[in-house]
Amino acid sequence: MKVVVVAGIPGSGSTTVLGNALKDLDYLHVNYGDVMLEIAQKEGLVEDRDSMRKLSPDIQKEIQRKAAKSIRERSEESNIIVDTHCTIKTPKGFLPGLPNWVLEELQPDMFILLEADGDEILMRRIKDTSRTRDMENLKEIELHQEMNRAASMAYAVITGATVKIIENHDNKLETSVEEMINTLK
Numbered sequence: 691m692k693v694v695v696v697a698g699i700p701g702s703g704s705t706t707v708l709g710n711a712l713k714d715l716d717y718l719h720v721n722y723g724d725v726m727l728e729i730a731q732k733e734g735l736v737e738d739r740d741s742m743r744k745l746s747p748d749i750q751k752e753i754q755r756k757a758a759k760s761i762r763e764r765s766e767e768s769n770i771i772v773d774t775h776c777t778i779k780t781p782k783g784f785l786p787g788l789p790n791w792v793l794e795e796l797q798p799d800m801f802i803l804l805e806a807d808g809d810e811i812l813m814r815r816i817k818d819t820s821r822t823r824d825m826e827n828l829k830e831i832e833l834h835q836e837m838n839r840a841a842s843m844a845y846a847v848i849t850g851a852t853v854k855i856i857e858n859h860d861n862k863l864e865t866s867v868e869e870m871i872n873t874l875k
């Protein structure tokens with residue numbers, strides 16, 4: 691069975707493409723943050739997701755490790771798609787979404803990055819009033835996508851996984867979904 695990591699910066703359409711592709715695929719969809727929350731709640735450490743970031747870094751790292759191990763164990767029974775972030779933009783710089791201790795446990799077979807042109811992402815973010823997103827200019831959006839590419843290749847070096855980039859341009863959702871399906875079959 692396979693473990694595939696799917697990521698894209700906010701506004702790239704990764705959730706939309708993945709949701710449509712999964713209708714025609716035999717994969718279990720797992721959100722990494724949800725698995726971390728389940729573990730932290732079972733251990734009585736937090737009540738909600740926002741409380742997790744207030745835990746000590748050592749506890750957060752251990753929860754990350756346990757989440758990766760749990761996901762890998764699920765892959766013994768079915769193909770898994772892990773919906774997560776390659777990088778997280780913070781006020782102090784970019785943080786790796788999948789640090790080494792996570793990759794060692796998770797051992798993904800493939801990384802799929804969903805990307806769009808920076809101006810498309812910017813307009814999607816402006817139009818999406820259902821989410822509260824940090825406003826970034828075009829240059830910052832492009833840098834974030836470049837950081838995702840660099841991080842995913844570094845992750846691939848560590849794990850031996852492949853990296854696939856799927857473009858998700860406006861009015862081309864069907865093409866992106868088809869490419870995702872073909873990549874995962």
